[in-house]
Amino acid sequence: MGESPNPDWMNQWQALARQYTNAWQDASRGAAGAQPSAAAPMEGFEQWSRLFSSGAGGQGETIERLIDSTKRYATYMQSLLAVATANAQGSNVPWGNAFAQGFAGSGGGTPLFEHPAARAWREMAGQGGNGFASFMGALRAPPNADLGELKAWLNLPAFGSARQHQEHYQKMAVVTVEYQEQMSRYNALMLKASQRGFELFEGKLAEREQPGRQIESLRALYDLWVDAAEEGYAEVALSAEFxxxxxxxxxxxxxxxxxxxxGVEHIGSELGMPTRSELDSIGERLQALRREVRERGKGAGDGLADEVARLREEFAAIKAGAKGTPQGAGGATKAKTETEPQRKVGSAKKHAPRTRAVPTAAPAPKKVQAPKKVQAPKKVQAPKKVQARQP
Amino acid sequence: MGPIKIDPARAFEEALTTQRKLAVALQTLRDVDDVHFGVTDKEEVYREDKLVVYRFKGERPPSAKVPILIVYALVNRPYVVDLQDDRSLVKNLLARGEDVYLIDWGYPDRADRWLTLDDYINGYISRSVDAVAKRIGVKKINLLGICQGGALSLCFAAMHPDKVKNLITMVTPVDFHTPDNMLSNWTRDMDVDLFVDTLGNVPADLMNQCYLMLKPVRLNQQKYIGLVDILDDKVELENFLRMEKWIFDSPDQAGEAFRQFIKDFYQGNKLVKGGLKIGAHDVHLGNITMPVLNVFAEQDHLVPPSASRVLGEHIGTDDYTQIAFRGGHIGIYVSSRAQREVPSAIHDWLAKRAL
Structure with missing residues (x-):
């Protein structure tokens, strides 16, 4: 063991925390409107929260995560410091107690270990629908409720003119209770993951008993715990039960x-508002129509390409024939053959096959009457939105 | 002798250091500029709906005759391949003479809820490939599919082998049912029809929470405690914030495409088991006859190496190369080792197949 700190270290700690808190307040009083307050170790982090919630700009979410994590880590450090000091003064306080205290957040601190996966699920309930999280909170079943009995009551048949409404609300209550049941099962697995993490942590600690492998810093101990916690979680999360x-x-x-x-849809419908189902239905039809149009356009495009290819072959054959024909034979007419589909839509124009040839001594080629066939601009309806852009 | 030998004085100093870093951070965070991405100059060459195909401009004209089109995943933004000056797969490929294009999928909204995998693969990817090929004047181009984009690229190459000269896949899931695939385990008993019918498009925040739960303590807590260490270093802090911004800058997922991806890939594992149909096409990996380079990460928590390394067993080409990268799913684009190893590996492999 190294040199013992001042036994009054906690006072030092608090004084320093107060000093930093005051510095933060001084630095930001004008901009953030921070109010001076009695400083405690946790107070610095609380100040952080308040300062950055209003002034962190685009980094707000990152700062929130930073603050949340450091608050938990501060609780952990405080617990371990207490044990380290007590043991340095001759006590024999088990380190496990410190961990338990730090993880439970006793003494007003924030617990280090509330399984983030469980927390994430609560937050997830609110994703993608405003107010859904608070709705879920409001509908939470009372603790120790007999959910089976509750569901039996909720499944009673409805009667009368308001039957449909009653059925809807009964169903709402049933699915909410079922969600709470599933959430409980999930939380139980998270607890199992935590317990498994601690078992693994103990195992990892046992491996560090040899001199030279011992844990010498708060961070190293924390990192070791994280490794164990992740391994414990992975075992559970990869299981068939999970x-x-x-x-x-x-x-x-x-x-x-x-x-x-x-329920929302029903209310919207009653008020003459467009509902989500209606919008979805329109969207689905629109997408189907887009596919159909594209398919038709593609068919036309392919046909045209094939036709152009055939014409090119024919023209090449004629050209080859013309080269072998004596000058003047078959008439000296200069046949100007132009095959230029008149595409005007989008990219098609830029990439339209252009076959321009001026045979000097070829007979008037009867076969090369392609332009009419090729002029099928209506078929070449490359969708307007598909615009290949040239650099 | 116990396993913990924490000197109280040192521990006290450690705690004070944390306090000091937090105090300094107030100033550092105020000095940090808003982080930006995409360091390489680029031009738009094709646009359709929300999709844009970009061509990156190198400091000199590319020496490669066949361009590379990067097909990134739908679930994150593609600028991670060009994150910052010293972390850019794109920049490093350009420096080696490659001609690099990229599909930016944009952010799907409710108007895109009915887009299917057929729309994405036989539609968007196919037309993007055509646009790039036409622009260069080649019939086939090189495809570089990343993560989910790799799975989409495999499907495309299997359905349209005539359009792909060389296929490169990075951190790409192929076998979705390996026992170490956490995401796969979670989706197997999900009623994805109920899921998509209820949500419509799948919200990005929900997807992000799901990814964070793969390593909940490390990604939700330890990472931020580690952040304290660099709070007084403006450059390091900006790097962190840039990556953080990318991680949480996720698009919503088009409902129908998500439904099919979960059903056919995660639940049905049809890419390797067979029976996968995209639109009117049957997808057989055996139809992939062009050269294939498969790069995967050995410490990948999203796409376990076991899910990637089986690719060679299922494709129809004899020219198959795989590279195991020492790093994680994101490190494969942004770590300093990745900057040294990955672009060179891709370029050298392509160069041997350039003729």
Whole structure:
């Protein structure tokens, strides 16, 4: 062990935290309107939160994640510092206690370990639909509720003129309860992942008992825990059980969303508003139409290309024949053959096959009457949006 | 002797250092400019709906006769291949004389909800390939598919082998049912019809959360605690923020294409099991007869190496090369090792097949 710190280190820590907090406040009082407050170790991070929530510009989300993580890490450091100091003074406090304390967030700190995957799922419930997260929170089943009994009541048949409405709300309640059930199963697996992570962590620590391999810094200990936590999580997340639970959770959440959407759609319809189903239906038809138009255009384009290819072959044959024909034979008419499809749409014009040839001594080629056939501009309807741009 | 030998004085100093870094960060973060991407000059050569094909301009004209068209994944933005001056796959390929094009898919919205994989592969990719080929005056071009874009490129090359001279795949999933594929495990019991019918397009934020959950502690927490170490280094901080911005700059996914990708690739594993149909085409990897270079990352948490390295067993070409890169899914474009190794490997491989 190295030199012991001042036994009053906690006071030092708090004083320094206060000093930095004050510095941050001084630096930003004008811009961010920060209010002075009693400084505690955590207060610095809270100040961070407030300062950057208003002034971080495009980095706001990153700062939020940074603050959240550092707050948790600060809790962890504080716990371990307490144990390190106590042990340096002759106590024998198990390090595991410090971890447990740090992870639970006791003493007003933020817990280091709330499994991020579980937290992510709560946040995910709010993705893609404004207000959905708060809606899910509002519909949360009461703790210790007998969900089976609750669902049985919710499945009672509805009667009367408001039957459809009642059925909708009953169904809404049922799918919400089912979602809570699946969420509980998922959280149980996250707990299992955490426990497995701790088991692995203990194993990794045991491997470090030899001199030279011991953990000597707070960060190294944290990193070792992260390795173990990820391994524990991966074991669970790759299991068949997780596959089933995860799938059931996703499906349950989608059923809740679908039920909410149905309610919104009904209200929208009653108010004469265009509904999502109607817009989707239009979009689907439009996309089908675009495909059909493109297919037709492609067919026409291919036919034209084939025809041009045939004409080129014919013309090459004529040209070859003309070279072998004596001068003046068959008439000295200068046959000017021009095959230039009159494409005018989009890129087609730029890339239209241009075959311009002026045979000097060829007979008037009867076969080379292609222009009429090639002039099929209506068929060459390259879609307007498909515009190959030349550099 | 216990495993933990933390000196309280040192631990105290460690904690204070964290405090100091946070204090300095207030100033550093204010000094950091808004981060930008895409360092290489480029020109637009083709546009359709939200898709744009760009051609990158090198410092000198390309020596390669056949261009490379990069087909990136639909789930992230493609500028990661040209992130910053010292982290650019594109720039390094240009420096070696390659002629580089890239498909930028844009950000699909509700108007794109009905786009299918057929629309993407036999439509957008096919017309992009045609546009590039026509521009250069060649019949076939080189295709470089990355991640999901690699899977799409495999399908395209299998359906249109006459349009692809050489195929390069990077961090591309081929066998979606390997036991270490976490994303695959999660999607297997999902009712994807209910999912897409409910969500329409799949929100980008939801996709991002899903990726973060692959390594939840490392990606949600440890990464940001590590960030504290560089809070006083403006350049490092900007690099971090640039990458961070890219990670969370994800497009929504067109619902129908997502539905088919999950059903046929993740759930059905049809790319290797067979039975994959894209539009009117049956997709058989055996039809891939052009030379193929497959580059995968050994520490890839999104596309495990096992999912990629089987490609050679399923394609119809004898000219197959694979390279295992020491790094992760993103490191393969942006790490300093990647800058040294990947562009050279691609260029050298293409050069041998240039004739």
């Amino acid at each position: 596959r089933e639970v995860y799938g059931a959770l996703v499906n349950a959440q989608m059923r809740v969303r679908a039920q909410v959407q149905q």
